[in-house]
Amino acid sequence: MSEVIVVTSGKGGVGKTTTSANVGTGLAAMGKKVILIDTDIGLRNLDVVMGLESRIVYNLVDVVEGNCRIKQALVRDKRYPTLFLLPSAQTRDKSAVNPAQMVKMITHLRDQFDYIILDCPAGIEQGFQNAIAGADRALVVTTPEVSAIRDADRIIGLLEANEIQKIDLIINRIRYDMIRRGDMMSSDDVVDILSIPLLGLVPDDENVVIATNQGEPLVGSNTLAGQAYQNICYRVSGKEVPFLDFERGISFWTKISGIFHRS
Amino acid sequence: MFKNILKRKSSREIAKDRLKILLISDRVNCSPEMMEMIKNDIAKVISKYMKIDAQSMEIQITKTSGKGRNLKNPTLYANIPILDLHTLKN
Numbered sequence: 001m002s003e004v005i006v007v008t009s010g011k012g013g014v015g016k017t018t019t020s021a022n023v024g025t026g027l028a029a030m031g032k033k034v035i036l037i038d039t040d041i042g043l044r045n046l047d048v049v050m051g052l053e054s055r056i057v058y059n060l061v062d063v064v065e066g067n068c069r070i071k072q073a074l075v076r077d078k079r080y081p082t083l084f085l086l087p088s089a090q091t092r093d094k095s096a097v098n099p100a101q102m103v104k105m106i107t108h109l110r111d112q113f114d115y116i117i118l119d120c121p122a123g124i125e126q127g128f129q130n131a132i133a134g135a136d137r138a139l140v141v142t143t144p145e146v147s148a149i150r151d152a153d154r155i156i157g158l159l160e161a162n163e164i165q166k167i168d169l170i171i172n173r174i175r176y177d178m179i180r181r182g183d184m185m186s187s188d189d190v191v192d193i194l195s196i197p198l199l200g201l202v203p204d205d206e207n208v209v210i211a212t213n214q215g216e217p218l219v220g221s222n223t224l225a226g227q228a229y230q231n232i233c234y235r236v237s238g239k240e241v242p243f244l245d246f247e248r249g250i251s252f253w254t255k256i257s258g259i260f261h262r263s
Numbered sequence: 264m265f266k267n268i269l270k271r272k273s274s275r276e277i278a279k280d281r282l283k284i285l286l287i288s289d290r291v292n293c294s295p296e297m298m299e300m301i302k303n304d305i306a307k308v309i310s311k312y313m314k315i316d317a318q319s320m321e322i323q324i325t326k327t328s329g330k331g332r333n334l335k336n337p338t339l340y341a342n343i344p345i346l347d348l349h350t351l352k353n
Contacts, residue, residue, distance in 0.1 A: 146278050146285075153286050182273030189279050193286065 004106055004116040005236070006135035008159070010151030012122030014143045015172040018208060019229075020119035021049045023139070026219035026233030028083035032114040035074070038088035039131040040121035041096055047087045051078065051215020061089040064101045070108065084113075094126040099133035106134035115236075124158060132159065137166035139199060139236075143173045144185040153194055168199035170232060175204045200232035201243065291324045298322060305341055316344040 007020045017038075024036040038046035041061065047053040058073035063086070070086075077083035089096065109116055120131035132138070138159050142152040152169075159167050171187050178184035191198050205225035211218035219229040227244070234241045272280075306317040321342040 146282055149282055150285060150289065154289060157290065179275070182275045185275050185278050189275065193279070193282050 002110045002113055002116060004118070004134055004136045005139060006118040006120050006132050007139045007141060008120035008128065008131065008155055009141040010122065010124065010155040011148045014141050014148050016141050017045045017049050017119055018212065019139065019141050019170060019172070020046060020117055021217045022219040022229040023233055023236060024083060024117045025080065025217040026229055027115050027237065028077065028080035029220060030233065030237060031082065033082045034115045034117065035084045035086060035109060035113045037086045037116065037118045039118050039127060041088050041127060042090065042093050043121065044088040044090050046119050047085060048215060049212055050085055050217065052085050056087045059087045059089040061092050061096045063105060064097050097130050099129050102130045103134040124154065132162055132164060135164055138164050139168055139170055140196065141170045141172055142190065144171060144190055149190060149193060156194060156196060167196050169194060169196050170200040170202065172202045173204040174201055199235050200228060202228040287324065293324060309343060313345055314347040316346050319344055
C-alpha cells in the first residue's frame with residue numbers, strides 16, 4: 001500500500017523543503033521505496049537541498065505534457081538506491097500543471113513506490129491545489145510564530161475542506177532557551193491553538209543550514225535536528241516513538257533539578 | 264516598579280492571546296460588514312417586542328467549548344441591553 005503525503009505550510013520559509021528532503025531520505029534509509037516530488041513550479045529548491053541539481057534532465061512539466069516518460073525524469077539519489085526525485089520546472093509557471101494531471105500522474109506512481117512525498121509551494125493558489133490534489137495525508141509544517149501559525153490554521157482548514165483524511169503537525173525551529181524565558185510559544189501552546197495531532201518537534205539547529213549548504217539531508221545524523229527528523233520518519237511509518245527529552249527541551253540539568261524538587 | 268515587572272505579560276502569552284482572537288475571525292470567515300448587517304437585523308427584530316439599546320449592542324462569534332477543530336458549530340453571542348421590557352407590549 002502506497003501513501004501519498006503532502007508537506008505544506010501556507011507561509012514560506014518555515015521548512016517545507018527541508019522537511020520533505022529529510023522525511024524522504026529517512027524513509028528511504030529504512031528501506032522504503034520513496035519518490036519526492038517538487039511541486040513548486042518556477043521556484044524549484046528540493047533538488048538543491050538534496051544535492052541532486054546537477055543530475056536533472058527532465059522535470060514535472062515535461063512528464064505532465066508528455067515530453068518524456070516518468071522514468072526518464074526521475075533522478076536517483078546519490079545515497080539511497082530506493083530514493084528518487086521528480087524535480088519541478090524552473091522556467092515555467094504554476095498554471096503549467098492542473099490538479100487533474102497531478103492526480104493522474106500520482107495514480108500511475110502508486111504501484112511503484114511505498115511513499116510519494118509532495119513538497120508544496122507556499123501560498124494557497126494553484127500550486128497548493130496541485131500539490132494536495134492526490135494526497136492521502138498532510139504534514140503541516142509551522143514555526144512557533146504568530147504569522148506561521150495563522151497561515152497553518154488557514155491551510156488546515158483548506159485541507160479539511162478538500163477531505164484530506166489525516167493531517168499532522170510538525171513544529172520547526174523551536175528555541176528552547178526562548179521558551180524557558182517566556183519569549184516563545186511552547187509546542188503545547190501551538191498544538192492547543194491548531195488542535196491537530198503532533199507528529200514532530202524540530203529544534204532550531206545550525207546543522208540544518210550546514211546540511212543544506214552541503215546538499216546532504218541530516219536525518220539520522222548525530223545532531224538534534226537529525227534525531228528529530230529520524231523520529232518523524234518512524235512516526236510517519238506508523239511506529240510509536242515517544243517524544244524525547246531534547247524534543248521537549250528538557251535538558252540534563254532541568255531533570256536533575258526536577259529530582260531535587262520532588263524530594 | 265517591581266509590581267509592573269511581575270504584572271507584565273510575557274511575549275509568549277501575548278502571542279497566544281492574539282492568535283486565539285485572530286483565528287476565530289479567520290475561521291468563521293465572516294466579514295465585518297456582514298457582522299454589522301446581522302447586528303442591525305437582530306436589533307430590528309428584538310425592537311418589535313421590547314425597547315433595546317441598539318447603540319451599545321454587541322455581537323460576536325466564538326468557538327464552542329468542545330475540543331478539537333470541529334468548528335462546524337461555532338456560537339453567535341449577542342449582548343443586547345434592554346431599556347424597557349414593557350413599553351411596546353399591548
